[in-house]
Amino acid sequence: xxxxxxxxxxxxxxxxxxxxxxxxxxxxxxxxxxxxxxxxxxxxxxxxxxxxxxxxxxxxxxxxxxxxxxxxxxxxxxxxxxxxx
Numbered sequence: 461x462x463x464x465x466x467x468x469x470x471x472x473x474x475x476x477x478x479x480x481x482x483x484x485x486x487x488x489x490x491x492x493x494x495x496x497x498x499x500x501x502x503x504x505x506x507x508x509x510x511x512x513x514x515x516x517x518x519x520x521x522x523x524x525x526x527x528x529x530x531x532x533x534x535x536x537x538x539x540x541x542x543x544x545x
Contacts (some may be wrong), residue, residue: 482533487512490528491521502534 467474484502491497500511508531517525 480533482506483527483536484534486532486534488514488530489515490530491524492526492528505531 485505485508486499486501486510489498489500489505490540500515501508503511512531515529519525519529
């Protein structure tokens, strides 16, 4: 165990692992000048990182290096959640 990491009880570690699991990924693009946001996807992990890389190159090439790009986990609702809504 890493000495810098806090000791967490096993149930908490299990919950953290569950949060890290996702269905797909989206690529989120945010322009800090206009506050506009755009989401691309959903993708699998490899396609999401490839899309994010391509978008980064495109924006950098257009002189828009301040545009923020992030790969985000997508958690789709389970069937029970859909029926409750």
